Amino acid sequence: MKKGEIFELEIIGINFSGEAFGEFQGEKYFVKGSIPFEKLKVRFIKIKSGKRICKIVERIKESPISIMPVCEKFGQCGGCTYLNLNYENQIKFKEEALINLLRDENINYEKFLGTIKAPSQFEYRNKMEFSFGDEFKDGPLELGLHKKGNPFGVVPTYDCHLVNQDFRKIMRVTVDYFRRLNVQAYKLKNHKGYLRNLILRDGKEELIICLVTSSQENIDLNNFKNEILNLDLNKKVGGIIHVVSDSLSDAIDPKKIDIIYGNDYIYEELFGLKFKINLFSFFQTNTEGMKVLYGKVKENIKNDEGTILDLYCGTGTIGQILSHGSKNKVIGIEIVKDAVIMARENAKLNNLDCEFIEGDVAEVVKNIKDKISFIVVDPPRAGIMEKGVRNICKFNVENIIYVSCNPKTLVEDLKIFLEYGYKVKSIQGVDMFPNTYHLETIVVLYK
The missing domain is CATH 2.40.50.1070 (OB fold (Dihydrolipoamide Acetyltransferase, E2P))
Known part of the structure; x- marks a missing residue:
């Protein structure tokens, strides 16, 4: 197709970049600002990262699942993507996007556990x-x-x-x-x-x-x-x-x-623990959703003894929640100095057996001498990447929990874990950010 060509496109799904897509003459085309089942007139703009990008020229037919947004600024500001979908449909299409991504990238898994809704659809940001x-x-x-x-x-x-x-x-x-x-x-x-x-x-x-x-x-x-x-x-x-x-x-x-x-x-306060946070600390922006997310992580920790590695630990929230009420020692690694300082303060405040180390995860893990029984990773949007995955796999632990805020980098990291002999036991979505295209994912790996 030539650049600038105009054609009709019926939207069939959405992805994790806030893009809707449809098919035309056997090819998939992407456009922002639409939802499934809309019929659009679009202009072909360019191919970017292998994707055919279009721009809306005209809305021919409104989607039958569209609802009236509660905010008059919807569509103008970048805060919300799906206020014109009810919450059930938001969850449905986020889940479909995750399953489609796993399928397209050939990630095999034993169980898909569905997607947990956020406790509140509105007024959830702290x-x-x-x-x-x-x-x-x-x-x-x-x-x-x-x-x-x-x-x-x-x-x-x-x-x-x-x-x-x-x-x-x-x-x-x-x-x-x-x-x-x-x-x-x-x-x-x-x-x-x-x-x-x-x-x-x-x-x-x-x-x-x-x-x-x-x-x-x-x-x-x-x-x-x-x-x-x-x-x-x-x-x-x-x-x-x-x-x-x-x-x-x-x-x-x-x-x-x-x-x-x-x-x-x-x-x-979370799970009976007190956390001191400042303005620039990394701390999940949905407090009630965080309780659900970290509660699910804690449910999957089976070892009552040994050392747990909490990688990309931020202010140490996950590690301290796992340490609380257990016999596990926790070692957390984080590259941001201020976050490590805050993690140490909070561990002391909560009287927990946690050690927090400042540094690049991919490098620091090479120097850990403790016998590691379990690993939890919660990386930034860029993911772990090959060097980090390789060094994590050297611990040869039986179980790893991967908490992801970006399914696209998650699947790239999972491919490498699979190469090192790990299998995906379960995958579960946790919606921390209603009305947006973002979705947290919990993956349990074992070998």
Whole structure:
């Protein structure tokens, strides 16, 4: 097919990149912004990574399973992908996408255990990073999420259904306060302006608020602090932090951190354990979903003695949950220094027999001398990759649990585990992020 050619495409499924797909003349074509059973007129754009990419020209027929989204900003912002599907259908199509991926990549497994629903479809996020900007050129200051496919535009999301009422109240009072002062948002295009991000995170009883700005103005934030503290919130404000970042990209690169109220950390409780977390700690963003996910991991640990390796351990949450109430010692490995520091603090706080080592998993595992009875891996989206899998397999343990946030890299790693003689006992999806295309997966390997 020639670039620019227009044709009709009936959507038959979705994948883990938020793309819908259909077949035309025996070939599969992908398009963003659609759901199964829609009929579209599309334009062929390009072939990328072996996929034929199209763009919607016209919607010919609406999908019979489409519902009215609860959010008026749906389709504009990048926060949600499937608000126009009921939750049963979201689970159905995520599960189909996982099964199809396993089939297409020839991953053999003994049992598929289905997909566990999230405890809540809405208001489940315990952390959110919002951006300051304008919705249209020269428009008023806004606060929200980036526009789909546009890192320079902001969609105001003051009624976002992914976050709780406290977050929404803080958003509104923040943008109103800085509008009154006529403070400008930082512009990525010309690198001018002051306001960059508002990051919110809550724990069991408290929440912390972080205002990220450039260094281009010197504004007294005392009145802003007072406005926040005067809000009627369900949880206490545990801390208000000001981070100065002059990064030329959207990434936050702290040049200066000031605590303008309280602390820069809060506490969360899971399985009878207390976890201290700060603003930048890796901690699952769905607290109730995390209880389900880690509870399933704990169910699959059969060894009552010996040492468990917790690889890519972050702040050590999984390892400490596994250590609690068992005879197992846990060794956790994590490359992020601050996460390791926090993991050690939390192990001490909970009086657990855990050791946390800073370093690259693929390298550090070569130096572990303990007799390992079980391994849990929970890598970032990039996966473990060949070198890491190879060194993990050298322990020759009977059982490995792989917790994945990216099924596409999961299957690549599983191929290597299978080459080393492991078999896939079971696979289970756990939906931690309703209304999006993301899905966590628990894989139990044995030999």
